[in-house]
Amino acid sequence: MARKGDVVIDIEKCKGCEVCLAACPEEVLALSNEVNSKGYHYTVKVNANCIGCANCAVVCPDAVITVYREKK
Amino acid sequence: MSENNIISPENLVYSKTEVMTDRVLHYCPGCGHGTAHRMLAEAIDELGIQGDTIGVAPVGCSVLAYYYFNVDMQEAAHGRAPAVATGIKRVFPEKYVFTYQGDGDLAAIGTAETIHACNRGENILIVFINNGIYGMTGGQMAPTTLPGMKSSTSPRGRDVKTMGNPLKITELIAQLPGTYFVTRQSVHTPGNVRKTKRALKKAMEYQKLNKGTCFVEIVANCPSGWKMTPVQSNKWMEEHMFPFYPLGDIKVPE
């Protein structure tokens, strides 16, 4: 079993580009139906399958995502 | 979703580096400039040289790069960043000096400055963002625009018979004796982003050796100029840009 992870998404900074969605191996992320104050649909978690790999945060052009992973 | 205690400081594995400021980037959604900035900032952070780094910003979409890097920055006139960086490095030879430039800036209006700084072997790092287009001014054709590629000034695609051939300036400068390390990378997948950071770190470390110019090209997307979604543009880049601008090291130190 992979270690469990979690992400914190700064939704006000998100521009809804979907680059993080494409990079997530666990299909944890999706775009919201709502928009932020800039009018962008933002990234949200849709399940608890995050493994803390940080792929999403690494490819996010706007440094929106912070990643955590439980210790062994 | 997260009824857990995973989100706590000791479990932190990734957060924005302090070498980038907290300003919201002005770039379009999905634009590679933001990721390229962050990798350079992380390289500076990991080498512990934040206080000793001076950057030079270009004209182009990244004209405001000085807002985002938490290091001393200087703006240059269009294309002149390598000349400005030359002056800074010669006055402060112990500092780490970089330029950050788009393809219009570096390979069109600034061709002379680029080639001569590299040929003199200035001990600077040149970061070259090649998105094959003038992003800032509305997606005009650049020297780097691919054959057949549409732009606002080549709406039926670049016809090399009348519009000339794209310029592989990175291969060109790799021929010059003044360059020490020349590589081409991208920032569109997690693996490529990590490789780009390693290349930028190496390039900054080499600056200590005083062996010549380090040149890191990053092939990047311009979703607005290319008129695609960010995800489509990354795919298009793989299919069309990389065959013409293959990724990998072009000149490595012996």
Ligand SMILES: Cc1ncc(C[n+]2csc(CCOP(=O)(O)OP(=O)(O)O)c2C)c(N)n1
């Ligand atoms: C002397 C001068 N000539 C032309 C311009 C108009 N201009 C601004 S940015 C730019 C090209 C930018 O393209 P690039 O360097 O590829 O950067 P990008 O926006 O694609 O990142 C041009 C031609 C200018 N600002 N100054």
Ligand code: SF4
């Ligand atoms: S850390 Fe990895 S698994 Fe978790 S959301 Fe990001 S990409 Fe998906």
Ligand code: SF4
């Ligand atoms: S990559 Fe970043 S800006 Fe783009 S949708 Fe994901 S979190 Fe938002």
Ligand code: SF4
């Ligand atoms: S115009 Fe192109 S290069 Fe400029 S910010 Fe938008 S996507 Fe990026």
Ligand SMILES: [Mg+2]
């Ligand atoms: Mg450009």
